[in-house]
Amino acid sequence: MDLKMELNSLKDAFDRVAKKQKLSCSKTQEVVDQIVQEIKKAIEMVQSTTLDYKSVLAELKKKLHEIAPLSQLEGTQKELNIALSKYPKALEKALNPDISKAYRNIEFDSHIVNQIIASYLYRQGLFDVGDCFINEVGDAEVAAATRSLFQEMYQILEAIKSRNLEPALKWAATNSDKLKDNGSDLLLRLHQLQFVKILQKGRRDEAIKYARTNFASFAGNHMPEIQRLMGCLLYSDRLNDSPYAHLLSPTNWDVVAEELTRQFCSLLGQSYESPLSVTIAAGVQGLPPLLKFMTVMAGKKQEWQSMKQLPVPVELDKEFQFHSIFVCPVSKEQSTDENPPMMMPCGHVLCKQSINKMSKNGSKTFKCPYCPSNIDATQCRQLNF
The missing domain is CATH 3.30.40.10 (Zinc/RING finger domain, C3HC4 (zinc finger))
Known part of the structure; x- marks a missing residue:
């Protein structure tokens, strides 16, 4: 049974529980309504007649006995309890919580593992947490090798979030030759955002001056993009309602931030994706077949620990x-x-x-x-x- 079939089986079990719960709830509400109705009738009779209230209560007791709420609810509640008792077993069978079965005693280079974890924390801008981690593991070399790599990138990205392009433009201009070698047009994209930002504020003359200063070097390979930007000048006072309104989309800033991150990591010799994130994602995907294999290998833990190569394939998606x-x-x-x-x-x-x-x-x-x-x-x- 593959993962999809297991998930479908779980969904069916959940649907059965939900259906039984709905029936039980509906039946309970029906019985409660009957009881409430009889009690209301008894109250009205006590308030509106001269009958002895004892006889009214006796009649109410008789009616409630005829309704027999416990007998009515017993059947649906029993079916719900049976479905509820089976569902956790289905969950445990499909989603085995004991992932330690797939553990192998493999030696890791603690320095590399520490570097991967610290790198992830610094990539996220969690510099205080990263420093705390380094202090705990006592690996000072990791701090020196990773913290400085990502601190500048994080500051640039934070500035972009605040719509401040100056740090990004400065970094891209300094590394323009390397960006060209990578085939990246990041510097032009940053200039485009800055040009549109100036024009959006209604400073048309300043935007023209900015274009003359910064777009000339890109004219050879990017003339169509530059011409479109020049067309924006005709709508400087109503850019939101112009054919160039798409240039104001926040998505443009997100795309530039992603490209800057990719290029920054590339120039540092680092992968764009965090190694820790990739490792965990790949591990989660490879864990189910390993757990199934260990079920077959029950009682052969020593053989499992000594294997140099898995006897079964563990398929991973192309991104891994x-x-x-x-x-x-x-x-x-x-x-x-x-x-x-x-x-x-x-x-x-x-x-x-x-x-x-x-x-x-x-x-x-x-x-x-x-x-x-x-x-x-x-x-x-x-x-x-």
């Missing part, structure tokens, strides 16, 4: 695939340093162990599994991804 991999089409095993991919003279690729097995360790030629070519194992070349 950073390196090319090769799976041998014959053995169905992923290549390793000891069992690398080998290209045969015909151009097809198998893992080294498969070639050795088919050629009897190079003692004879063999036929390629995918074409009629006869293969000499000594002519196979190792591939490096």
Whole structure:
């Protein structure tokens, strides 16, 4: 049963509980209404007649006994209790809370782990928390290597949130050559935002002066964008109602902030996504199949702890695939340093162990599994991804 089927099963169990609860609630309300109605009738009779109130209460008692609220509610409440008792079991079966079963005693470089955690905190602008973490782990090298990297970026991004582009423009101008090498037009985008910001305030002459000063160097490759910006000058007093109103969208600021973050991290040799976030996201995705595998491996913890390679594939989405991999089409095993991919003279690729097995360790030629070519194992070349 895959994850989707498990989630559908959970939803069905939840729907059953919700349906039983609704029926029980409806029945309870119906019985309560009957009781309230009889009590109101009794009160009216006591207030409007000369009947002895004892006889009225006796009649009320008789009516309530006929209504038999406990008997009426017993059936629906019992069905609800049964559904409620089954639902937690379904939850526990599908969403196993004991994730420690997938734990393996793997040695980690504590310095690298500390650096990843500190880097995440500093990326978020949580410098005080990051400093506290560094003090707790006693890894001063991490503080020196990571805090300064992200403090400037955070200050620039905070300024952008306040619609202050000066720090971003200064950084982009200083690193303009590197940004060009990366194929980024961040500096032009920042100038565009500043130009529109000036024009939005009604300072048309100042906007023209700004354009002449800052857009000339971009004319060769970005003339259409610059021409559109010049068109804004015709609507300087009503830019909100002009064909260029989209330039005022807050989304433009978000896009620039994202691009600045990406380029800033790139120039620092850091990944755009936090390594800690990526690791946790990938781990959450890979955890269910590992837990299922451990259910099969029950009683073989020692074997699990000593495995160098998992016997089952753990599929991750494309965003978590950073390196090319090769799976041998014959053995169905992923290549390793000891069992690398080998290209045969015909151009097809198998893992080294498969070639050795088919050629009897190079003692004879063999036929390629995918074409009629006869293969000499000594002519196979190792591939490096």
